[in-house]
């Protein structure tokens with residue numbers, strides 16, 4: 001972490017006093033997708049629900065919510081240096097992920113506007129919300145004399161390509177997990193006001209409702225997906241070159257059909273649930289652990305609560321969900337956290353050269369891979385038989 005801070009400071013000099021986000025394997029990703037396939041989606045199966053959700057977006061419930069009050073004055077100075085560093089780190093990560101949502105939704109709304117106006121409007125409303133969230137976080141960062149250079153970030157960040165279906169899975173989960181994360185922190189601080197280290201947390205209750213609505217939108221969008229579509233795309237990109245021919249449309253349709261088979265959907269559901277849960281658990285119980293402690297939260301209890309709730313919520317739309325109640329589930333995730341701790345100790349140790357460090361790390365990487373594989377193969381819960389308390 002120390003090294004990254006130095007890196008940020010160096011970049012700060014060449015970047016007009018604004019800091020770009022630190023790049024780690026667990027940082028929020030920036031996504032891009034197949035816009036042509038998106039604009040050609042036939043949503044008629046669930047258009048009514050999507051229209052209702054869009055109407056909710058139009059009401060813009062949080063229009064006047066994100067206004068800073070006098071509580072922010074001098075709040076930054078009250079934090080001790082250690083808590084300050086942890087909190088700034090939290091602000092930076094949250095701001096980047098909110099901004100990543102903004103960029104994706106904004107781009108989608110722009111690109112599909114002509115052919116798919118309803119979808120485009122929904123994305124535009126969501127981009128509005130995410131811009132507000134990112135801006136509000138960035139404003140808090142300026143209380144600490146820092147600011148994320150969002151323009152720099154947009155231009156310099158690598159974009160990960162995901163096909164539309166994967167985008168739906170991944171963004172649905174990140175919105176719902178965002179909802180549970182924010183509401184869990186809010187409720188905890190409501191009961192323990194002494195742990196409220198910054199007034200930002202007062203805004204989480206209404207804020208998380210935005211994320212909940214965004215998640216509901218993807219829920220409706222996934223339900224609108226028929227097995228086959230009229231047309232997808234006549235383009236195909238191989239090794240960076242794009243080729244256009246009507247035959248590629250059949251290829252995409254076939255791929256789409258395969259992707260929508262019940263078995264494929266089940267395998268993807270498990271993959272995305274596990275990827276999102278394992279990433280969050282490893283990060284929160286690893287580098288972010290002290291931040292949660294500073295709020296008086298136990299990172300393990302907090303994450304398990306958020307994962308269980310997100311898993312329950314996902315059962316409304318995913319055909320299967322993870323069996324988080326199996327005792328091996330958190331046992332294996334804890335093993336990964338333990339391995340990561342050893343891995344970072346090896347990486348930070350001064351003795352040994354690169355090769356010997358790699359050899360020391362190898363068993364831990366293999367163990368992580370094994371735990372993830374076993375978690376993936378863990379018999380899932382069928383969403384139909386799963387009756388969570390909150391649905």
Ligand SMILES: [Fe+2]
Pocket residue numbers: 098101129130133210211
């Ligand atoms: Fe957001």
Ligand SMILES: [Fe+2]
Pocket residue numbers: 101130175178210211214
């Ligand atoms: Fe969101």
